[in-house]
Each structure stands twice: as C-alpha cells, then as structure tokens.
Amino acid sequence: MNREIIPNQKINASIQLPGSKYVANRLVPMCALATSKSKLTNVVNNKDINTAIEGLSNLGYHFEKTADGVNIFPREQGIQSKASLYTAHSGTFSRFVAAVAALEQHPVSIGCSDKMATRPMVELFDALTELSVKIDSPNQCLPATITGPVIGNECHLDAARSSQYLSALLIIAPLLADGLQVKVDGEVVSRAYVDMTIQLMQKMGVEVVEQDNCFSVKPNQSYQGLNYAIPGDSVSATYFMGAAAISGGKVTIKNFDLDSVQGEAKFYQVLESMGARIEINGADLTIIGPEEPSAIEVDMGGMPDAVQTLAAVACYAKGTTKITNIAHLAFKESNRIEDTAKEIRKTGIEVESGEDFLIIHGGAVGPADINTHEDHRMAMSLALLGIKTAGIRIVAADVVEKSFPDYWEYMTQIGIDSRCF
Secondary structure (H helix, E strand, C coil), rough: CCECCCCCCCCCCECCEEHHHHHHHHHHHHEEEEECCCEEEECCCCCHHHHHHHCCCHCEEEEEEECCCEEECCCCCCCCCEEEEEEECCCCHHHHHHHCCCCCCCCCEEECCCCHHCCCCCCCHHHHHHHCEEEEECCCCCCEEEEECCCCCCCCCCCCCCCHHHHHHHHHHHCCCEEEECCCCCCCCCCCHHHHHHHHHHHHCCCCCECCCEEECCCCCCCCCCEEECCECCCHHHHHHHHHHCCCCCCEEECCCCCCHHHHHHHHHHHHHEHHCEEECCEEEEEEECCEEEECCEECCCHHHHHHHHHHHCCCCCEEEEEECHHHHHCCCCCCHHHHHHHHHHCCCEEEECCCCCECCCCCCCCCEEEECCHHHHHHCCCCCCCCCCCCCEEEEHHHHHCCCCCHHHHHHHCCCCEEC
C-alpha cells in the first residue's frame, strides 16, 4: 500500500494515543515470568506486541486477550522438548526472547525476518555464552538456536550499540537462582530505555542495584503480577507534535505521560527550542507551532526514535539544523542516518550525513516518492513533509503496522488526510 499525503496547514485538534509499545514490550515478558496473574490494559494492537505474545506462547507462557487488554498467567512448567518461535522484524523482542530462551534446558530455535537477520546480536550472545548458554548462530545474528540453562551469576556486556541487550539480561535475572551481575564495558547507549526496564521491574517487586557500571539483581526475588494501564506512546506522540510545528497549527495530546523516563517524552522541549509554544494542562500537552521553526543544534542520543521526526521539522526550519550523537541509529530497522538523508534529499533539501550526525539545511521542500526501507518510523516521520508540500508519496506505507497500525487514521483525526495510490 502506498499513500500520498494531502497538504493541510490549518491544524487545530486534540488526540489520545494508544499505549506505549516500549512499556508493553517489557511488561509482556516480565508478566509472563511472574508468579501471579497480571492484567494489562491499553495495550497497542501492533505487529511487535502480537509477535511477542505469539512467540512466548510457543514457550508455554499463557496469554488471554480481552476486549480491553490482555491477561497473563504464570506458566506451570518449562518446555519439555525443543521449541521454536519467530520474531519477525522486532529487534526488542528478538533480544528479550533470546535471554528468556536461555532459561530453558531444551533448545529453542529463534527465526526472524530477513531484515532482522542483519541486525546485531553478538554482544548479547557473548554475555549469554559467558553464562554457559549454548548458542548456535553461524553469523552471530538471528536465526539462532539457544540452549540453557544459565549457569553462574556474572557476565560482561558491551551495550554501546543497543541498550536492549542489558534490558534483556535484567529481565531474566529474577529467575536465576544466584541472581545476576552484569558488568557493562563502557557507556550504555539509549540509557533511558534501561531506566524504563528497571522502573517496571521495581513496579513488579524486583530491585536492581547499579554501582560502578555494574547492574545487580540479588537472588530470591520474583516478579509479582500487576494490573496496569499502559500510558500513551511517547514516540507516537512526536509525530503529532511535529505536525503542529510544521503547520504552525495546534495539537493537544490528551493523557500524555509527562513523568515518563523515556527520552522521547521530552521531544516537545526540542520543538520549544525551535519556536513552538507549549501548554500543559493537567495531563494534557498542547503544542502550538511557530510561523516558521528555527534551526537548532541538538544532541539526540537520549531520544533516538524522535530523530526522524526532528529531521522532517528541520526541513522547514529557517537555517541549518545539526543532529548529533546518533551513531546507533545505523543499526535500527533501517540505517536511520543514511537512509533518512537519502530520502530527504529527494525533496531537494540539502542534507549532510556522517557516522553520528545529520545536518539539514532548511529550505523549499519539493514533491518526492519516499521509500520506507522497511522502516515504520521512516514512513510516519517523513509523511509529515506532506503537511505543507504537495506530492509527498510514501511507498510501502503499510510498514506502520509494525508499531502503529492505525497511524493514517489518527493523522486523519488531526486533519491530515492521505489517499492510496
């Protein structure tokens, strides 16, 4: 499915977004590993979460979908023979379930999409191997066969390319008889996502202690089931913030999670520095766009999934916007540095790119066919170019089903229509 965006610069709308896929991605395996029943509501119905539920079900974990969410029940016993599952495009679930599979005494074969098979896993595999887990993976990526159990309680980890490796190890730590110490070599990229994991673990009764780059989970802890309404997705919100900034219009995001530890939840502050006006009324966040955004220089290391949204806004900004500290974006669903630069250049906007930066010279945006590179965020962010420019067409627009299948309908709610072609 391809979509052409219909320009509309008169945006004045309010919207309430589906639950955070980042929170759901963590709570689904944690609740599966819990000792009592959990009920999650406001769970986004997308491919990533459905893939996680289906994959964990193949390992004997018990889920029950309801009209308002999902019930998750404790598993009665481990797998009794070899098992297999499929992670599709989901990097988060691929990393998390690789660690969960290491809890089993029988082999677990993990398959994935061709795109996921190119994404790195070696750092996590090295840590699991240090814990005596057997991993059969010729290319140090998925697909792989993982055979546990974990033996020992200490490993080393390089988390410079993905914070998901550390989150994966922490998630399984309460299930280990001797607990776990993860000694991180160097810095953790996208640290806020690890903080989210730790916060949710604490919510379920498990304490993580951090000291001198060592993350420890003491033994004799367990996840306690919970009833929890998942807050709205912070990254999904950035597209509607960006729409306000580009159009000079007004968008209110209702029940926005202002207390989120997720870096992208502060994206409105980036837009504020570009001239947007921000109003907060209780839990509602309103973004009022300027007549013309101002260019900025900004370190986006803490909010990587908002980089492409910022890139779209920067195309209409006065001056040159420099986005730095984004090297890890090369290892996402697409190379979000070079591929984003390539697609924006099609519109006539001058873009410079490097190992860890994008430089965007604002100017006149022309019509273009935007390829998504099998990346949901490429589709959603660069569609914003069509708010002011006719002829912006998104090729393979249904890639949004990975994280936000109703994206085009939500855009219509704020006055941004599109048509299939």
